Amino acid sequence: xxxxxxxxxxxxxxxxxxxxxxxxxxxxxxxxxxxxxxxxxxxxxxxxxxxxxxxxxxxxxxxxxxxxxxxxxxxxxxxxxxxxxxxxxxxxxxxxxxxxxxxxxxxxxxxxxxxxxxxxxxxxxxxxxxxxxxxxxxxxxxxxxxxxxxxxxxxxxxxxxxxxxxxxxxxxxxxxxxxxxxxxxxxxxxxxxxxxxxxxxxxxxxxxxxxxxxxxxxxxxxxxxxxxxxxxxxxxxxxxxxxxxxxxxxxxxxxxxxxxxxxxxxxxxxxxxxxxxxxxxxxxxxxxxxxxxxxxxxxxxxxxxxxxxxxxxxxxxxxxxxx
Amino acid sequence: xxxxxxxxxxxxxxxxxxxxxxxxxxxxxxxxxxxxxxxxxxxxxxxxxxxxxxxxxxxxxxxxxxxxxxxxxxxxxxxxxxxxxxxxxxxxxxxxxxxxxxxxxxxxxxxxxxxxxxxxxxxx
Numbered sequence: 001x002x003x004x005x006x007x008x009x010x011x012x013x014x015x016x017x018x019x020x021x022x023x024x025x026x027x028x029x030x031x032x033x034x035x036x037x038x039x040x041x042x043x044x045x046x047x048x049x050x051x052x053x054x055x056x057x058x059x060x061x062x063x064x065x066x067x068x069x070x071x072x073x074x075x076x077x078x079x080x081x082x083x084x085x086x087x088x089x090x091x092x093x094x095x096x097x098x099x100x101x102x103x104x105x106x107x108x109x110x111x112x113x114x115x116x117x118x119x120x121x122x123x124x125x126x127x128x129x130x131x132x133x134x135x136x137x138x139x140x141x142x143x144x145x146x147x148x149x150x151x152x153x154x155x156x157x158x159x160x161x162x163x164x165x166x167x168x169x170x171x172x173x174x175x176x177x178x179x180x181x182x183x184x185x186x187x188x189x190x191x192x193x194x195x196x197x198x199x200x201x202x203x204x205x206x207x208x209x210x211x212x213x214x215x216x217x218x219x220x221x222x223x224x225x226x227x228x229x230x231x232x233x234x235x236x237x238x239x240x241x242x243x244x245x246x247x248x249x250x251x252x253x254x255x256x257x258x259x260x261x262x263x264x265x266x267x268x269x270x271x272x273x274x275x276x277x278x279x280x281x282x283x284x285x286x287x288x289x290x291x292x293x294x295x296x297x298x299x300x301x302x303x304x305x306x307x308x309x310x311x312x313x314x315x316x317x318x319x320x321x322x323x
Numbered sequence: 324x325x326x327x328x329x330x331x332x333x334x335x336x337x338x339x340x341x342x343x344x345x346x347x348x349x350x351x352x353x354x355x356x357x358x359x360x361x362x363x364x365x366x367x368x369x370x371x372x373x374x375x376x377x378x379x380x381x382x383x384x385x386x387x388x389x390x391x392x393x394x395x396x397x398x399x400x401x402x403x404x405x406x407x408x409x410x411x412x413x414x415x416x417x418x419x420x421x422x423x424x425x426x427x428x429x430x431x432x433x434x435x436x437x438x439x440x441x442x443x444x445x446x447x
Binding site: 215218219222223225226229230231253254256257258259260261262263 | 402404405406407408409410412413414418419424425426427430431
């Protein structure tokens with residue numbers, strides 16, 4: 001059952017990475033693998049399959065001596081699984097079949113390394129140790145014909161580099177996946193549109209606004225205006241540290257788009273520095289309805305909506321009322 | 324297909340249901356200019372809810388209708404611009420400046436009532 005799930009995951013990952021038959025053929029070409037390599041690998045098949053356990057032990061002994069690989073060795077379950085896969089790997093390496101099935105097994109092992117947080121350089125070091133042992137075993141056996149032994153070993157090495165390419169790609173791909181997910185969640189977190197009252201939305205903007213983010217902000221705001229039937233939107237930019245002409249242009253676009261949907265936008269939270277830099281840049285903001293702080297913005301919004309804002313102090317002056 | 328203009332009290336309502344050719348837009352413009360005076364209307368509402376595209380000519384015609392209506396004594400509101408359309412228009416620099424907009428027909432009617440109550444023209 002667990003195997004099946006793992007296999008399905010590997011297949012899905014292969015699709016995501018674009019690993020199809022054509023891609024695999026290209027990868028073989030990259031390492032220079034040809035049909036003439038097959039008999040050479042077949043010549044050392046028995047030698048490798050008979051001592052598989054030795055080689056696997058070499059690989060993992062090398063890893064256990066490294067601090068960097070502790071995460072892989074520390075978890076018993078992962079280490080066991082990795083051992084088993086490595087054993088299968090070595091057997092498969094000399095079978096002469098390097099198609100989708102073979103790649104799938106490599107991807108599974110690569111995913112396991114990625115999960116254990118194994119770095120590419122650590123894997124490469126251990127893999128080199130393993131190859132070195134196979135190489136010296138091959139040379140010992142064919143001591144009468146060193147050239148043949150060397151040729152066979154080099155053919156096997158092509159497959160080894162084919163494997164390395166796959167494993168490193170999986171490691172990189174998995175690492176990038178984490179980055180992609182984080183970026184996605186940051187984006188989602190960064191554009192909340194909150195309903196404060198009936199027909200009144202608050203759009204707090206925090207951090208750096210680039211073109212893509214401005215687009216997302218505008219889109220989610222327009223959708224919320226439609227969904228909540230909003231009439232007034234208070235856009236608070238207290239959290240925007242610096243504003244240049246590009247950012248102000250994005251803000252203006254958002255305001256204009258909201259206006260086209262029939263919503264009134266109030267911009268609040270322009271700090272003294274921001275206001276000064278806007279004036280210095282000569283940016284035309286007369287189209288914007290700006291209020292100093294969020295409190296004032298909300299009061300203004302409620303006034304537009306026809307709410308009366310009561311004050312508790314009796315001498316606070318006349319209460320704001322819809323004009 | 325020409326767009327029918329409905330008369331509801333002192334408000335004229337045109338609901339555009341499909342993308343219009345330039346010629347049809349010009350016809351709509353002329354029909355409004357004529358009927359605003361004939362029915363002594365106080366408000367004009369153009370509903371574009373069904374449109375998924377508003378190009379520069381359509382935008383210019385809408386603005387022209389609004390200005391013409393105002394010269395003839397009526398307030399115009401464009402209602403029902405879709406989020407995607409609004410975004411695309413802003414990207415293209417079409418902002419319907421000087422023309423009132425509202426979320427939907429209901430809001431548009433409320434706006435016209437509001438302006439009439441205050442007894443003046445207000446342009447957002």
